[in-house]
Amino acid sequence: MAVRSILIYPDPILKQVADPVEAVDESAVAVIQDLVDTMVDSGHSVGIAAPQIGVLRRVLVVDVSKSKLGKSNNHGLLEMVNPEIIEKSGSKIMREGCMSIPDYTGNVTRAEHIVVEFTNRNGQLRVIEASGFEAVAIQHELDHLDGLLFLDRVSSLKTDLYRRKSK
Amino acid sequence: MNHFALTIVGRDRPGIVSQVTEILFNQGCNLADSSCSILGGQFTMILILGHPEFTSRESFGEAFKPLEDADLTVALRVLKPGGEIRPQIEGDICMISVYGADKPGIVYHVAQVLGEKQVNITDLNTKLVGTEERPVYVMVIEAVLPEGVEEEDVNTWLAPTRDELQVDITVRTIPTVEL
Ligand SMILES: [Zn+2]
Numbered sequence: 249m250a251v252r253s254i255l256i257y258p259d260p261i262l263k264q265v266a267d268p269v270e271a272v273d274e275s276a277v278a279v280i281q282d283l284v285d286t287m288v289d290s291g292h293s294v295g296i297a298a299p300q301i302g303v304l305r306r307v308l309v310v311d312v313s314k315s316k317l318g319k320s321n322n323h324g325l326l327e328m329v330n331p332e333i334i335e336k337s338g339s340k341i342m343r344e345g346c347m348s349i350p351d352y353t354g355n356v357t358r359a360e361h362i363v364v365e366f367t368n369r370n371g372q373l374r375v376i377e378a379s380g381f382e383a384v385a386i387q388h389e390l391d392h393l394d395g396l397l398f399l400d401r402v403s404s405l406k407t408d409l410y411r412r413k414s415k
Numbered sequence: 416m417n418h419f420a421l422t423i424v425g426r427d428r429p430g431i432v433s434q435v436t437e438i439l440f441n442q443g444c445n446l447a448d449s450s451c452s453i454l455g456g457q458f459t460m461i462l463i464l465g466h467p468e469f470t471s472r473e474s475f476g477e478a479f480k481p482l483e484d485a486d487l488t489v490a491l492r493v494l495k496p497g498g499e500i501r502p503q504i505e506g507d508i509c510m511i512s513v514y515g516a517d518k519p520g521i522v523y524h525v526a527q528v529l530g531e532k533q534v535n536i537t538d539l540n541t542k543l544v545g546t547e548e549r550p551v552y553v554m555v556i557e558a559v560l561p562e563g564v565e566e567e568d569v570n571t572w573l574a575p576t577r578d579e580l581q582v583d584i585t586v587r588t589i590p591t592v593e594l
Contacts (some may be wrong), residue, residue: 295594317590343508343591353591381592388594 252301272371297392308389318381328366335363418499425487427458515582517550
């Protein structure tokens, strides 16, 4: 459908809480498709959430299957409407980068295993168990639906925030 | 814009940060990087600041006098142009934790090994914990590994130090992910 441009902080939309999707209708499917197209177009990205393309609705997509860290443990392309984490355990630190905060990465501790409930593109309720990089990616994107960035999760600027490697 | 490095040290008490930053604000300084922390009973501030007109220590006049009167030690370093720019250090980030019974030379011995192998230390903190009878020394290093160096290499290099000093050392790289 369409590759959309990605909002960059300090765009105020990135700090707002997205609204639940009432029904997975044509307009919701269009958002899912735009997210997939934008994620694929951005090349390096493994996930994106609707607020990053300026849509304040609870939709995200994640696909870690093409990445080195996620290729052995993933569910392929995940399209999630109204995702909710219903269980989490363990913890894992990764140095996260975000397309909406270019040039910086930050160390964030997140749950290593999660159980997520969501509605898929066909309007069916699904529950999956994710772990490792896929779990981290889902939690990062889900944060975007609540107006949270990785900057809200770092505990120390001195040791947790880095300027990204020059490209 | 000219840049300065300002360090301030003094007995910890509430209000130091506000006193210092009020002066800097009134002088028209821009704060860039800064790190402030309690070390022992001392509050320490290290700030990189910029000023559009100031060029030397003299430019600040008597601005820091109230701090000295409050028993804080103030030192100002004038940076050469470009001295405020952080160098681009390429490589994987690695955290090294070292801890064990307190004994002289822990920092030196570990730093020596890393230095010989061209591992760039970007952050280092140490703390004395445990009890008075059984003090435990803890050090956490953040370092950037040169190209081609893996977590296991650092472990191997530090193994003799681990045995010699009878300390525990763990090395872990933190994966960088694009989300
Ligand atoms: Zn993000």
